[in-house]
Amino acid sequence: MLLNEMLLLGAVLFCIGVYGVLARRNGVLVLMSIELILNAVNINLIAFGAFHDTVMGQIFALFVITVAAAEVGIGLAIVLLLYRNRRSIDLDQVDLMKG
Amino acid sequence: MIAEHVAFGIIAAVMVASALRVVTTRDIMHAALYLVIVLAGVASLFLLVGAEFTGITQILIYIGAVIVLFLFGIMLTRSDFDQDEETDHKRKFPAILTALLLLAVMVGALVDRFEDVKLDANLPGGQTPQTTAQVSDELFSQYIVPFEAVSVLLLAALIGAIVIARREEGG
Numbered sequence: 001m002l003l004n005e006m007l008l009l010g011a012v013l014f015c016i017g018v019y020g021v022l023a024r025r026n027g028v029l030v031l032m033s034i035e036l037i038l039n040a041v042n043i044n045l046i047a048f049g050a051f052h053d054t055v056m057g058q059i060f061a062l063f064v065i066t067v068a069a070a071e072v073g074i075g076l077a078i079v080l081l082l083y084r085n086r087r088s089i090d091l092d093q094v095d096l097m098k099g
Numbered sequence: 100m101i102a103e104h105v106a107f108g109i110i111a112a113v114m115v116a117s118a119l120r121v122v123t124t125r126d127i128m129h130a131a132l133y134l135v136i137v138l139a140g141v142a143s144l145f146l147l148v149g150a151e152f153t154g155i156t157q158i159l160i161y162i163g164a165v166i167v168l169f170l171f172g173i174m175l176t177r178s179d180f181d182q183d184e185e186t187d188h189k190r191k192f193p194a195i196l197t198a199l200l201l202l203a204v205m206v207g208a209l210v211d212r213f214e215d216v217k218l219d220a221n222l223p224g225g226q227t228p229q230t231t232a233q234v235s236d237e238l239f240s241q242y243i244v245p246f247e248a249v250s251v252l253l254l255a256a257l258i259g260a261i262v263i264a265r266r267e268e269g270g
Contacts, residue, residue: 001103003216007209009111013118015202020122022194026186028127028172032134035165036118039141050148051218055233058153059242065160066249070256072165076172077263083176
């Protein structure tokens, strides 16, 4: 198997995630796109770990998974608070700090 | 060897198709379910290259816990009075342009640098599984401090999420 197969798949997933973050207005859908991005990064870490025959890639991927779980928890709590205050999770309406 | 290629091709095609549906579908619940397919594909790729512990952790944490969190988030924020609430921006063109430019740059760099590099080039006997014992040895010796730091981070995130999402009692 070629190293590039994994890396290119990671690149494609990353760009799909970036498109999702930019094009979506719903808070939950933006968080899902961020998950796509983090998984693309994990694919790269695992691919390079397997390439260099070291478990370092796996360990870093585990750290990314842990931080992603914490991020989803906080992110959904924020979205929930937003919904409770505004009755909507449309991110275009969240412009309280706009100058 | 050829079986590995075929397996990778099928998994990759399913993953890319599902990921595209995640960012384009109008039904939020469908997006969450397509996300499950992408996450399962990532887990099977990890198993394919011999990263067994991370693959199983991916299934446990992502498909087990994160997706449930997402489903709760969807249920608690779904506004039933207007079902056809807009999920996308009107003008998608800048987002598509940004994503495609980023993809072009990344694909160009990757093809230029790693054109024919084999994944198991460094190993004379082909791909060897990285066992859970190796991962734990490394994690609990060299990476014990980051491990503890991440534990504290998770605790802080848990408390933070409770504080943020809690209803204010009388004030």
